[in-house]
Amino acid sequence: MAKGEETRQFIIDKAAPIFNTKGIAATSMSDIMEATKLSKGSMYVHFENKEVLACAAVDHNMKVLGDKLMAKISQSKTAKEELFTYIDFFSNAVNPPLTGGCPLLNFGTEADDTNPVVKEKINQGIKFNQKLLENSIKKGIANGEFKPDWNAGDFGTVIFAMMEGGHLISRMSGSNDKMQIIVKTLKKTIEENTL
Amino acid sequence: MAKGEETRQFIIDKAAPIFNTKGIAATSMSDIMEATKLSKGSMYVHFENKEVLACAAVDHNMKVLGDKLMAKISQSKTAKEELFTYIDFFSNAVNPPLTGGCPLLNFGTEADDTNPVVKEKINQGIKFNQKLLENSIKKGIANGEFKPDWNAGDFGTVIFAMMEGGHLISRMSGSNDKMQIIVKTLKKTIEENTL
DNA sequence: CAAATATATGACCGATTGGTCATTTATGCA
DNA sequence: TGCATAAATGACCAATCGGTCATATATTTG
Numbered sequence: 001m002a003k004g005e006e007t008r009q010f011i012i013d014k015a016a017p018i019f020n021t022k023g024i025a026a027t028s029m030s031d032i033m034e035a036t037k038l039s040k041g042s043m044y045v046h047f048e049n050k051e052v053l054a055c056a057a058v059d060h061n062m063k064v065l066g067d068k069l070m071a072k073i074s075q076s077k078t079a080k081e082e083l084f085t086y087i088d089f090f091s092n093a094v095n096p097p098l099t100g101g102c103p104l105l106n107f108g109t110e111a112d113d114t115n116p117v118v119k120e121k122i123n124q125g126i127k128f129n130q131k132l133l134e135n136s137i138k139k140g141i142a143n144g145e146f147k148p149d150w151n152a153g154d155f156g157t158v159i160f161a162m163m164e165g166g167h168l169i170s171r172m173s174g175s176n177d178k179m180q181i182i183v184k185t186l187k188k189t190i191e192e193n194t195l
Numbered sequence: 196m197a198k199g200e201e202t203r204q205f206i207i208d209k210a211a212p213i214f215n216t217k218g219i220a221a222t223s224m225s226d227i228m229e230a231t232k233l234s235k236g237s238m239y240v241h242f243e244n245k246e247v248l249a250c251a252a253v254d255h256n257m258k259v260l261g262d263k264l265m266a267k268i269s270q271s272k273t274a275k276e277e278l279f280t281y282i283d284f285f286s287n288a289v290n291p292p293l294t295g296g297c298p299l300l301n302f303g304t305e306a307d308d309t310n311p312v313v314k315e316k317i318n319q320g321i322k323f324n325q326k327l328l329e330n331s332i333k334k335g336i337a338n339g340e341f342k343p344d345w346n347a348g349d350f351g352t353v354i355f356a357m358m359e360g361g362h363l364i365s366r367m368s369g370s371n372d373k374m375q376i377i378v379k380t381l382k383k384t385i386e387e388n389t390l
Numbered sequence: 391c392a393a394a395t396a397t398a399t400g401a402c403c404g405a406t407t408g409g410t411c412a413t414t415t416a417t418g419c420a
Numbered sequence: 421t422g423c424a425t426a427a428a429t430g431a432c433c434a435a436t437c438g439g440t441c442a443t444a445t446a447t448t449t450g
Binding site for chain 1: 399
């Protein structure tokens, strides 16, 4: 039983970056076979079909990225530091924390009109990010760091949206220039709401 | 000669929304055959392969969307009105101006690590949007509508990034709620920079 | 250790993929 | 109208797709 779970995890580890880079539709089981050096039959011992494997890969990508992010954020001492850490964490779109870029953007746009299961996973991932940011702002308001009239919910959404948009721009241009404008603008707004 | 070009355009018209909805990899030539009711051989009379057809579909989607946008914006009398029109035009992500949503987001994320030709097309499309917004702001500064110290280039990028991010959020949630927060925030900032 | 169970293999399957081509049909021009 | 050219057809192709399964090999457990 231990061996089985080990192999299953091994497959997910190898498959996750491939799915995040090529997309679900464009990734074949042969791609995963090649990456894992496992036989086709072995794949189907651990995953009943490609869709199940793809879902596991989506979950894995979100978890790995989330864990890395939370590890950084948890080191922050102030609410402002939390927001800055969040922004800095995603500020390099050309060399992003996860191979293939942001999984919320990648899987979200692909799943949009075709895969309701993955779409809902991404929807939850987005909500998690928005809430995370909103809660940091609320915390900062509560402890007197931020202006009390700052709309935490709205600005949580704004930060997330701007970072995702900046991610897209910078990935397409192959340069972090525009992302740095986003980062600068967001940090300036945070400063303006700092007491 | 006239007939040939007519059929070619007909195929593109039918194919474009399918590619924008399902993605390039997940769209098959059979899908296009079914939509056009044309034979497979006929498709290959007008397009040497799927990649060429996909590129034509990407171009078409961007052009149709761009034309619709410019038609609206050209009716604006002031620079502020131009910016508001741009924002309003993209404010409904659940029922977007183009079937399948924003092609820059859709094709951009898919092409990112796999299709340099399409990627560059999207890169140019993004730059066009940024420049369009930047020029509206510059125009507004020049004619005394906006504060002269407003950074046109930066804010052009910010508007575009926020709208794309908002588009993603609202598509995933199936609600325009978060997009409306984005719209509200952007318009407020524009007002703050209006003299 | 031995029996039972779980895991790994790769040949094999039908379906579908993108793409070709000889042939037929429609179009455009002299 | 008649002829040359262009366009449309659909059977056909090799390659690949996701997926199955009898068989073989490890692993776990009594």
